[in-house]
Amino acid sequence: MRWLGLVLLGPALWAVVFSLVYGLHGTLCATASGPEDLGRAARLALVGAWLLGIAAFLPVFALIPERSGQAANLPRIGLWIGLVATLFTLFPVTVTTSC
Amino acid sequence: MSDTSLTPRTGTIAPNPPRRALALHRELQSVWANDRGLWGQMTAVSHTTLGLRFMATAIIFFAIGGILSMLIRAQLASHQGAFLDTELYNQIFTMHGSIMMFLFAIPMLEGLAIWLLPKMLGTRDMAFPRLTALGYWCYLFGGLIMLTALLFGVAPRDGWFMYTPLSSAAYSPGINADVWLLGVTFVEISAIAAAVEITVTILRQRAPGMKLTQMPLFAWYMLGTSAMMLVGFPPLIAGSVLLEIERAFDWPFFDPARGGDPLLWQHLFWLFGHPEVYIIFLPAAGVMSMMIPVLCRTTILGYGAIVAAILGLVFLSFGLWVHHMFTVGIPHMALAFFSAASVLVAVPTAVQVFAWIGTMWKGSPQxxxxxxxxxxxxxxxxxxxxxxxxxxxxxxxxxxxxxxxxxxxxxxxxxxxxxxxxxxxxxxxxxxxxxxxxxxxxxxxxxxxxxxxxxxxxxxxxxxxxxxxxxxxxxxxxxxxxxxxxxxxxxxxxxxxxxxxxxxxxxxxxxxxxxxxSRNPWRAPTFDWAMPIPSPNYNFASLPTARHLDRDADEVILPLARGEGILPGAPNGRRELLVTRVGDAQPDHVGVLPGNTALPLALSASIGVFVLLMLASLYALAGIALVPVAVLIWVWVRGMAPGDNLASVAVTPGLRLPVHHHARASLGQSGLVAFLVANGTLFASLLFGLAFVSVVTPGPEAPISTFTPRTTAIALGLVTLAVGLASACVAWSGRHGAAMLALLLNLGALVVLVWMAATQLDDPTRHARDALRAVMAGYVGLHLLVAAGMAAFALDQFRRGEITVDVTGAWPALRLWQRYTSVTTLVTIGVLTAQAVMS
Incomplete structure (x- = not known):
């Protein structure tokens, strides 16, 4: 069961970070005065949440046993899937118009 | 309790001595066969029968949906087609999409999984055979309701995704939209039921020694699919319930004039709708992964990569739903999030396609x-x-x-x-x-x-x-x-x-x-071919073990038929199978399954009566119709009582295992966990709705609440205290008194909640915020009622002597449900309080 949990950990972390940043973005847009951009503070909050989410992956890599073989590789691949998905899908917080 | 001394490592399991295959077959047939005649078909709970029946029914619905598509194409063949009028055309394209999605694709994959999984995993049936049958009857009755509506010209006509406000009462009067909302929700009972038992069957019924990393890929795909169904279907059910309540009682969840938002429906629908595409695709990809290596006379290329791809698809597919809503005017950054996720999901899909092509390349395709x-x-x-x-x-x-x-x-x-x-x-x-x-x-x-x-x-x-x-x-x-x-x-x-x-x-x-x-015509290496053809209801005369893994099916057919596996025959005259542990698939206990029964048919029929009364707008009678539903559920659970035969079972020479009544982690317990995952997603969907209406919806401000803060605070405090105490009671004690206390505390909390709803909550028809508050209160109230019912059931089991030091009865289920109810009650109270304070 622990192994299954480790396999699911990476994508689950992505799901959490994605939901948090998406929710934060919606909340900031709802409270913004203008229709276009949120301003520097809100942008920093979004980028900060994204970076914190990425940072959350780093200690989790230490949880994976340093063995080789399929059983050890799958949790590692799961973490990479989560990390790459977090990097790629939330990258827009740095470059696009906010609202 | 499970005696660990009785469960050695599978490597040490000694084979049973060979017996006459025909005698074993007759012994098993007498226990596992369906009853004779039409009645036998109505009472069948076998996965072989029901899996095939699911698929056959789905093919019939596919044919009906196909005929509808021909009518659509006949209409569109010319630019001023007079073949159908607009009203009928709308009904036909709506029914075409709804049938293909809800009455063909999903039931087809459910049927395939129900029929195939036990055979592939080396077991005799799904975890909950009566639930399989209930799912089938709910699917059939729900589908027939929708088809009958089409025959009478009152079928849904708002498109298969039922966008509001088109589907709201103002623009879609009559029962057309209700047919969709109630019919599809009725059918979705079968989807949730299938998801629960597929999950439990894969995790708890694999052949001893078949680790997760040794499962046939189809099982991995179905595990991913069932997890997605548990999380993906509840948003649709939540949305359908909210829209039906809006149509029936004028609670304005989606009405922008009263603080609702049509986009909330789109979010809830596509939270289901996009994962649905992968729910349909993954089982298909699963069968591809099984067939391609066999037809190419080789092994699959990249087993681990495919499992990782499934993992990626399962999660990423929940980050795409907004790509169905790119034109509704959502913020640019949100568009970019979902566009990125939509592009990214192509990667795990491509991994699978390349793995299949690679398998064909390295093998000899025939x-x-x-x-x-x-x-x-x-x-x-x-x-x-x-x-x-x-x-x-x-x-x-x-x-x-x-x-x-x-x-x-x-x-x-x-x-x-x-x-x-x-x-x-x-x-x-x-x-x-x-x-x-x-x-x-x-x-x-x-x-x-x-x-x-x-x-x-x-x-x-x-x-x-x-x-x-x-x-x-x-x-x-x-x-x-x-x-x-x-x-x-x-x-x-x-x-x-x-x-x-x-x-x-x-x-x-x-x-x-x-x-x-001949047996195993494709010369496949998996357990599904290691049995007689056509496959009998019990699949295996004796169950395969670790030493049967990684061998050609041809080599293990005869030893298993002669009873040289584990748990041969049916010496106790019961439907028995082996339950294993999640991770390492070590033998844990023997599960005893129920036999043929008409209970699933009766329960689904009584739910059908409720649905029909709702369709007829007879809401008071519909409420009364829930009484037989509750009674039948009680009878259903009584059917799981241990009876007299609690003795451990000899599965091989020198190895006896306890039956599930003694097990700490029974199949029922695992099933309840899976169901609570789905239930938790439903709860989260309601919270999402509340947050969406509170934060994003631009509609008119909510009127000032009229509740008395002091009185409401005291009432909420009482509810919190009662559920907290009830949870503590069932957690710390397994005695008769604790059950009685839990019953009284849950009923007390329910009474306070009902009083508060009647006197303190604002009229739910005046604003979406008030309607959502009332729905949240209803959700908590329903769970308190069920918790009280479960406590009463446990009390009855104490009275009958069915809960003892060694026999757990319904107690673990009550403890889990009570804990869940306490958490959701506290979260609801916290969220509603925060919303009230912030507004």
Missing amino acids: LHLPMYHILGFFLTFVMGGLTGVMLAIVPFNWQAHDTAFVTAHLHYVLIGGFVFPMMAAATYWMPLITGRRRVKGLGEAAFWVILIGFHGTFFIMHLTGLMGMPRRIDVYPDNPEWVWLNLTSSIFSFVLTIGFAMFVLDLILQATLGKRE
């Missing part, structure tokens, strides 16, 4: 009939996937949204990614179903006619869409330039239909006229 359909899949699905990537790009999506291009794309994905693999699977597993060989020639011809008919119909539809033709229009008098394209599509659609008819005829000929087939 062009048997299933391989024709596999090649048809590659061609069609890859094209559909590429147009999917095009639609994931926002600027293109804005141009192509709601055009025939999208219709073409979704048919390439669904027919390419589901129907072709299912046809391959049907031709591959037909010998195991019928025991007969196919009649050569017709199947190949059917394939070519289907392939030509499909691409002739839908490839051209891309062009029609790019020329600007919207979906769902019945005439286009001002656009004669679309006529030749539509006429061509219509002609080929009839070719496609002829092809499907030929395919079904081929199956019928095989079932009726085919010569006797």
Whole structure:
């Protein structure tokens, strides 16, 4: 069961970070005065949440046993899937118009 | 309790001595066979019977949906078609989509999993056979309600995704939309039931020693699918319940004039709707992963990569739903999030396609009939996937949204990614179903006619869409330039239909006229072929163990038939199977399954009565109709009582295992956990609705609340205290007194909640915020009621002596439910308090 949990950990972390940043973005847009951009503070909050989410992956890599073989590789691949998905899908917080 | 001394490592399990196969078969048949005649069909709970019945019924619905599509194509063949009027056309295209999605694709994959999984995993049945039967009857009755509505001209007409406000009472009077909302929700009972038992069966019923990393890939795919169903279907159910309440009682969840938001429906629908595409695709990909290596005489390339790809798909598919809503005016950054996720999801899909191509490359592909359909899949699905990537790009999506291009794309994905693999699977597993060989020639011809008919119909539809033709229009008098394209599509659609008819005829000929087939005709290495053909209800005379893994099915057929595996025959006259642990699949205990019963039929019929009364707007009577539902559920659970036979079971010489009544982690306990995952997602969907209406919806401000803060705070404090104490009672003690206390505390909390709803909550019809508060209160109240019912059931079990030091009875289930109820009650109170304070 622990192994299954480790396999699911990476994508689950992505799901959490994605939901948090998406929710934060919606909340900031709802409270913004203008229709276009949120301003520097809100942008920093979004980028900060994204970076914190990425940072959350780093200690989790230490949880994976340093063995080789399929059983050890799958949790590692799961973490990479989560990390790459977090990097790629939330990258827009740095470059696009906010609202 | 499970005695660990009784459960040694599987490597030490000694084989049973060989017995006469025929005697074992007769012994098992007397226990596992269906009753005779029509009554026997109505009371059957066997996964073999019900899996096939699910698939057969789904094929019938597919045929009906196909006939509707021919009517659509006949109407569109000319620009001023007079074949159907607009009202009927709307009903027909809505029913076509709804049937294909809810009454064909999902039940088909459920049926396939129910029929195939136990055979592949080396067990005798699904975890909850009565639930399988309940799911089937709910599916059938729900489908019949929708079809009957079509015959009477009151079928849904607002498109298969039922967008509000078009589907709201103001714009869709009558019962048409209610038929969809109630009928589909009725059918979804079967989806949730299937998801629960697929999850539990895969995690707890694998052959001893079959680790997760040794499972056949189909089981991995189905584990991913069932997890997605547990999380994906509740948002749809939540949305359907909210919309039905809005239509029935005027609670304005989606009415912008009263603080609601039509976009909330779209979010809830597509939170289900996009994962649904992968829910349909993953089982199809699962059968591909099983068939391709066998038909190429090799092993699958990249097992680990495929498992990782499944993992990625399962999660990423929940981050895409907004790509169906790119044109509704959501913020740019959100568009970018979902566009990125939509592009990213192509990667794990491509990993699988390349793994299959690589497997074919390293093996020696043989062009048997299933391989024709596999090649048809590659061609069609890859094209559909590429147009999917095009639609994931926002600027293109804005141009192509709601055009025939999208219709073409979704048919390439669904027919390419589901129907072709299912046809391959049907031709591959037909010998195991019928025991007969196919009649050569017709199947190949059917394939070519289907392939030509499909691409002739839908490839051209891309062009029609790019020329600007919207979906769902019945005439286009001002656009004669679309006529030749539509006429061509219509002609080929009839070719496609002829092809499907030929395919079904081929199956019928095989079932009726085919010569006797030999065992394991494909020389496959998996357990599903290590049994007699056609497969008996019990699958295996004795269950396979670790030493049967990684051997050709041919080598293990006879030893298993002679009882040399584990748990041979049915010496106790009960339906027994082995329950193993989640991670390492070590033997844990023996599960005793219920026999044939009409209870699932009766329960689904009583739910059907409730649905019909709701459709007739007889709400008071509908409430009363829930009483027999509750009574039947009580009878159902009473059926799980241990009875007299609690003795441990000898599964091999020298190894006895306890029966499930003594087990700490029974199948029922695992099933409840899976159900609570789905229930938790439903709860989260309601919270999402509350947050959406509170934060994002631009509608009018909510009126000032009229509740008395002091009184409300005291009442909420009492509810919190009561559920907290009830939870503590059942957690710390397993005694009669604790059950009584839990019953009283839950009932007390319920009374306070009802009083508060009656006196303190604002009128739910005046604003969406108030309506959502009332729904949240109703959710908590329902859970308190169920917790009280479970405590009463436990009390009854104490009275009957069915809960003892060694026998857990319903107590673990009560403890889990009570804990869940406490958490959701506290979260609800916290969220509603925060919302009240902030507003």
